[in-house]
Amino acid sequence: MKAIFAIASTTVGEAIRRKVLLIILLIGVLFIVVAPGLGILSARSETTVLKSFMLGVTQGVSAIIAVILTVYMIPNEIERRTIYTILSKPVQRWQFLVGKYLGAVMSLLLMMAMMSAVMALMFFLQQQSKNAAEIAELLKGPMMYFVQMSLLAAVAIFFSTFVAPLVNFFLTVGVFLVGVFFNPLFQSLQDNQNTATLVKKAAWAVNTFLPNFANYNVQNPLINQNSAIQNEGRYYLGITVYGVVYICILLILGILIFDRREV
Amino acid sequence: MAAAIETKQLTKSYKARQAGTINVVDHLDLHVEEGEIFGFLGPNGAGKTTTIKMLLGIIYPTSGEGFVLGKEIGDMDVHRLISYLPERPYYYEHMTGLELLKFYGSLFGITDKAKFIALLEKVNLHRDMTKTISQYSKGMQQRVGLAQSLLNDPKLLFLDEPTGGLDPIAHREIRDLILSFRDEGRTVFISSHELSEVELICDRVAIINKGVIARQGKLTELLKGGRIEITAEGVPESLLKNLNLPDSNLRVLASGLMLDMPEENDPNGVIDAIRSQKGRVISVVPRRKRLEDLFVETVTVKGGKS
Ligand SMILES: Nc1ncnc2c1ncn2[C@@H]1O[C@H](COP(=O)(O)OP(=O)(O)O)[C@@H](O)[C@H]1O
Ligand SMILES: [Mg+2]
Numbered sequence: 001m002k003a004i005f006a007i008a009s010t011t012v013g014e015a016i017r018r019k020v021l022l023i024i025l026l027i028g029v030l031f032i033v034v035a036p037g038l039g040i041l042s043a044r045s046e047t048t049v050l051k052s053f054m055l056g057v058t059q060g061v062s063a064i065i066a067v068i069l070t071v072y073m074i075p076n077e078i079e080r081r082t083i084y085t086i087l088s089k090p091v092q093r094w095q096f097l098v099g100k101y102l103g104a105v106m107s108l109l110l111m112m113a114m115m116s117a118v119m120a121l122m123f124f125l126q127q128q129s130k131n132a133a134e135i136a137e138l139l140k141g142p143m144m145y146f147v148q149m150s151l152l153a154a155v156a157i158f159f160s161t162f163v164a165p166l167v168n169f170f171l172t173v174g175v176f177l178v179g180v181f182f183n184p185l186f187q188s189l190q191d192n193q194n195t196a197t198l199v200k201k202a203a204w205a206v207n208t209f210l211p212n213f214a215n216y217n218v219q220n221p222l223i224n225q226n227s228a229i230q231n232e233g234r235y236y237l238g239i240t241v242y243g244v245v246y247i248c249i250l251l252i253l254g255i256l257i258f259d260r261r262e263v
Numbered sequence: 264m265a266a267a268i269e270t271k272q273l274t275k276s277y278k279a280r281q282a283g284t285i286n287v288v289d290h291l292d293l294h295v296e297e298g299e300i301f302g303f304l305g306p307n308g309a310g311k312t313t314t315i316k317m318l319l320g321i322i323y324p325t326s327g328e329g330f331v332l333g334k335e336i337g338d339m340d341v342h343r344l345i346s347y348l349p350e351r352p353y354y355y356e357h358m359t360g361l362e363l364l365k366f367y368g369s370l371f372g373i374t375d376k377a378k379f380i381a382l383l384e385k386v387n388l389h390r391d392m393t394k395t396i397s398q399y400s401k402g403m404q405q406r407v408g409l410a411q412s413l414l415n416d417p418k419l420l421f422l423d424e425p426t427g428g429l430d431p432i433a434h435r436e437i438r439d440l441i442l443s444f445r446d447e448g449r450t451v452f453i454s455s456h457e458l459s460e461v462e463l464i465c466d467r468v469a470i471i472n473k474g475v476i477a478r479q480g481k482l483t484e485l486l487k488g489g490r491i492e493i494t495a496e497g498v499p500e501s502l503l504k505n506l507n508l509p510d511s512n513l514r515v516l517a518s519g520l521m522l523d524m525p526e527e528n529d530p531n532g533v534i535d536a537i538r539s540q541k542g543r544v545i546s547v548v549p550r551r552k553r554l555e556d557l558f559v560e561t562v563t564v565k566g567g568k569s
């Protein structure tokens with residue numbers, strides 16, 4: 001346990017010093033800071049547009065950070081031979097992989113918390129609102145995105161146990177985009193009576209085996225009162241449990257592959 | 264004495280670029296005794312790092328077996344008793360020397376700060392322990408590497424090319440540290456292609472070329488077969504010829520005669536003969552065989568690339 005934690009916190013120490021990640025984070029923060037001043041905001045739907053813009057930036061930037069952070073994580077350890085020093089100590093490979101993953105998640109938490117704090121502050125300043133409930137409501141978005149990004153990180157770490165970083169990059173981004181944009185489409189294909197059986201089966205397979213990233217896109221219900229989620233708490237709990245279970249499965253599969261692999 | 268490392272027909276093959284497979288390590292029989300400094304020598308690409316990685320359980324043998332401290336390779340318990348310094352190592356650059364030891368210590372569950380400082384003192388880095396690794400010179404990085412390799416008080420250390428790419432002063436510091444490990448009763452397994460280093464500190468060596476062990480044994484025995492040159496003046500050529508020394512050459516120089524003979528011959532007999540004829544011995548120069556000669560001999564005879 002101590003070893004896992006040491007590996008995780010070292011990973012955080014490295015991640016928060018990676019210039020690429022810091023620059024992306026900075027760009028994200030900048031976007032959020034200037035958002036209230038953007039002229040594109042029409043007076044009437046100002047708040048709605050502002051909210052969705054801020055949430056969109058937070059999600060997009062977090063996804064980019066999550067992928068860049070994790071795709072090179074294991075290959076870098078091998079290339080720099082730091083992994084050998086670690087594995088020659090009484091550290092099992094699963095401990096190494098779990099430590100690396102937890103480090104990635106902790107780094108994401110740190111960076112996303114920072115972005116969310118800036119978002120909350122800017123929203124507060126722009127609205128001049130003392131309405132804490134509205135800000136808290138808005139922050140539910142990043143919380144669900146955090147689960148989403150943790151799942152995305154697990155996908156990348158899983159792939160990194162057997163494919164090269166560049167391939168991993170496209171695979172992970174692909175799985176994410178399919179999950180975010182096409183999952184609803186596949187869902188409707190699956191549910192539609194008129195769909196051909198074969199297509200239905202394929203849609204079912206995609207929906208079942210690929211992680212459903214669309215679950216976590218909670219911006220619409222958060223912004224539009226009309227489309228609010230029924231039984232919100234249960235929904236959030238449900239998708240969090242789904243995420244954790246999926247992450248565990250990915251990590252176990254990753255460990256099984258990594259254990260047999262030559263490093 | 265018990266064996267610290269023992270391999271039997273240890274083999275690792277990879278798919279060759281063209282077709283089939285190539286044995287990068289080829290039926291290796293190694294025997295390293297406890298308490299010795301063992302030199303594992305070979306040109307680049309000979310299979311040294313591959314062998315070490317197999318012994319550490321980082322990669323898996325294709326066939327054959329290996330034992331480290333009596334346990335089959337891959338046994339995690341052994342990892343408490345050994346340590347490894349990889350070739351051209353890299354350490355997390357954002358850490359200070361002290362943080363680095365803390366990190367590696369925590370992998371053993373060691374949290375004793377006094378121990379970390381004592382180790383940094385041993386490698387003479389205690390004054391730089393709050394500097395980050397990125398500020399360390401190569402030699403300092405290698406020394407902090409040795410400090411971390413001592414964290415668990417190992418019985419056996421694997422050092423892969425520990426002096427590679429270092430300047431002579433750093434070489435010397437590392438060499439002295441390695442010698443101190445032996446004095447502390449540790450077994451040290453060093454891979455190297457820098458022979459002058461190894462020659463100074465190793466008890467026994469194995470020379471590996473293209474995955475095959477060409478020679479293995481005590482350094483003193485492997486280096487037998489040197490020659491001695493005796494130069495003298497004021498004696499007739501016939502005197503030295505009549506001594507009938509096997510495998511010897513006699514040359515006439517401006518300054519006198521030079522006899523070149525195997526070191527097994529007793530030089531005293533020759534000197535006595537010269538002096539009995541009122542001749543004068545100018546010099547007796549042992550031309551010891553050096554590891555480099557042995558190495559070149561071994562590697563070129565077997566048709567190795569270097
Ligand atoms: N993963 C691998 N796949 C294919 N060939 C490899 C692999 N690792 C090492 N080799 C080859 O094995 C040979 C021995 O390498 P190595 O053990 O690193 O040599 P040394 O440490 O003695 O310089 C080299 O020719 C190298 O190219
Ligand atoms: Mg090597």
